Each structure stands twice: as structure tokens, then as C-alpha cells.
Amino acid sequence: MLAPIIKVDAISKSFGAFKVLDGLSMQVMPGEKLALIGPSGSGKTTILRILMTLEKIDGGHIQIDGEQLYHMERNGQLLAADERHLAKMRQKIGMVFQLFNLFPHKCVMDNVTLAPMLTKGMARGAAEKRAMELLDMVGMADKAKAMPAQLSGGQKQRVAIARALALSPKIMLFDEVTSALDPELVEEVLNVMRKLAAETDMTMLLVTHEMGFAHDFADRVLFFDRGRIVEEGKPDEIFRHPKQERTQGFLKKIIAAGHRV
Numbered sequence: 001m002l003a004p005i006i007k008v009d010a011i012s013k014s015f016g017a018f019k020v021l022d023g024l025s026m027q028v029m030p031g032e033k034l035a036l037i038g039p040s041g042s043g044k045t046t047i048l049r050i051l052m053t054l055e056k057i058d059g060g061h062i063q064i065d066g067e068q069l070y071h072m073e074r075n076g077q078l079l080a081a082d083e084r085h086l087a088k089m090r091q092k093i094g095m096v097f098q099l100f101n102l103f104p105h106k107c108v109m110d111n112v113t114l115a116p117m118l119t120k121g122m123a124r125g126a127a128e129k130r131a132m133e134l135l136d137m138v139g140m141a142d143k144a145k146a147m148p149a150q151l152s153g154g155q156k157q158r159v160a161i162a163r164a165l166a167l168s169p170k171i172m173l174f175d176e177v178t179s180a181l182d183p184e185l186v187e188e189v190l191n192v193m194r195k196l197a198a199e200t201d202m203t204m205l206l207v208t209h210e211m212g213f214a215h216d217f218a219d220r221v222l223f224f225d226r227g228r229i230v231e232e233g234k235p236d237e238i239f240r241h242p243k244q245e246r247t248q249g250f251l252k253k254i255i256a257a258g259h260r261v
């Protein structure tokens with residue numbers, strides 16, 4: 001039996017008095033392509049940031065690739081995080097953000113090679129060779145010497161994807177990666193993600209408001225509402241035959257706004 005690569009068990013997370021995640025549990029199998037959908041503020045970004053260790057949890061358990069991310073005390077409190085352990089776990093995961101977050105003063109090539117050289121001690125030559133393969137894969141090999149400011153949003157995002165892949169993660173997290181793009185640039189980024197999904201066996205989690213893409217891309221769709229997963233299923237089940245009223249209401253609004261689901 002294949003074991004889940006991500007196991008989230010009853011986690012909670014509050015920002016001040018506001019409970020963003022409320023006993024959230026989910027499991028992801030290796031190689032699965034998951035879409036996380038749901039209303040604004042339902043906790044989708046927060047769970048990705050937690051998996052990436054950019055946010056800590058208040059309670060619950062997370063296992064990634066067979067190892068606990070955090071250790072808890074008996075009373076359920078988080079023990080002080082072991083930074084070396086977290087750094088090791090973080091290398092299993094790549095994340096692409098809505099706003100690219102490229103290093104503005106570094107060229108495309110240096111953006112991609114920095115992490116492998118710094119965190120894995122990779123030699124420059126090997127890091128550049130790998131970076132060129134990745135830039136080629138996202139169609140950006142001819143821009144290796146360009147600075148981020150010279151690129152379109154779609155090009156920046158494709159570089160950000162190459163950069164996230166440079167540490168050869170087992171899991172890739174995509175947080176609304178096309179939301180900040182002009183409409184005509186969305187497709188070039190989605191095409192890279194389609195290619196990644198088709199050509200690699202990476203586990204991919206995608207937070208998106210592009211329901212049409214979520215439908216085509218995902219093996220399984222999770223519908224989030226108020227910090228919990230209210231419904232999950234295959235794309236056709238969720239998009240064509242949602243069972244829960246809240247899922248139905250959410251999709252109705254999306255369709256009424258003229259979007260494809």
C-alpha cells in the first residue's frame with residue numbers, strides 16, 4: 001500500500017482571535033494533483049504556507065514524506081521548532097507565489113541557481129546546467145541573462161516555477177500563480193503547469209480561482225470553507241454534481257460571474 005506523502009491531521013491556526021484553520025485534516029498521495037478551491041479567506045493559502053513552514057500551527061499534526069514536521073508536547077502545544085529539521089523538510093517542497101517574489105537585483109540565471117548553491121552546496125557549473133534545463137522547460141532559456149524588471153508577468157512567473165523546481169522538490173505548491181497576470185499571459189503559465197503535471201510524477205497542490213483549469217488539471221478537488229474542507233471529490237463530482245449547499249452556492253456565483261467551471 002502506498003503511503004500518503006502529506007498527512008495533515010486536525011490542525012488549527014489562528015491569527016489573533018481569528019481562527020483561519022479549524023481542525024483541518026487531509027491526505028495527499030504521491031504524484032497526486034490537487035486543486036484547493038473555495039471562497040476568499042477560507043484558509044487555502046494558509047495551509048500551503050503551513051506546509052512550506054512559512055507559518056506555524058497552533059495544534060494538530062503534519063507528516064510530510066513519512067516525517068513529522070513539528071513535534072508536539074503532550075498537551076498539544078507545539079514544541080520549539082527544530083530549524084535544521086525544518087530546513088531539511090523545506091527542501092522537499094517548492095512553492096510558487098502569486099507575486100513571483102524573484103530577487104530583483106539578480107538575473108534570471110542567478111535567481112534559479114541561488115538556492116541549490118546556497119542550501120545544497122551545488123557547484124556553480126552544475127547549478128547552471130540544471131538551471132538551463134529548467135529554463136528551457138519553462139520556455140525561458142533565451143532570457144537567462146535578463147533581469148526580472150525586463151520580463152513580463154508571465155515570464156517572471158515561469159522563472160519562479162523554474163526556481164522552485166531547482167531543488168528537485170517532491171511536492172510543488174502553487175498559490176494563485178496566475179491571479180496577478182494580465183489575461184493574455186495566463187495561458188503561458190498554465191501551459192507550463194500542464195506540462196509539469198503530464199511529464200513529472202511530482203505531487204502538486206494548487207490554490208486557484210481558475211475553476212476551468214482546476215477542473216482539467218486536478219485528480220481531486222478540495223472545497224474549503226471557513227477553515228475546513230467541506231467537500232472533496234473528483235473534478236466532475238465537485239464541478240458538475242456538488243453535494244454540499246456551500247459548494248453549490250460558491251460555484252453558482254462563479255458561473256454567474258461568467259467563468260468556466
Ligand SMILES: Nc1ncnc2c1ncn2[C@@H]1O[C@H](COP(=O)(O)OP(=O)(O)OP(=O)(O)O)[C@@H](O)[C@H]1O
Pocket residue numbers: 015020038039040041042043044045046047207
Ligand atoms: N499573517 C496573517 N495575519 C493576520 N491574518 C492573516 C494572515 N494571513 C492570513 N490571514 C487571514 O486569514 C484568512 C485566511 O487567509 P487565506 O489567505 O488562507 O485565505 P484564502 O482562502 O487563501 O483566500 P484568498 O482566496 O482570498 O487568497 C484571511 O481572512 C486573511 O486575512
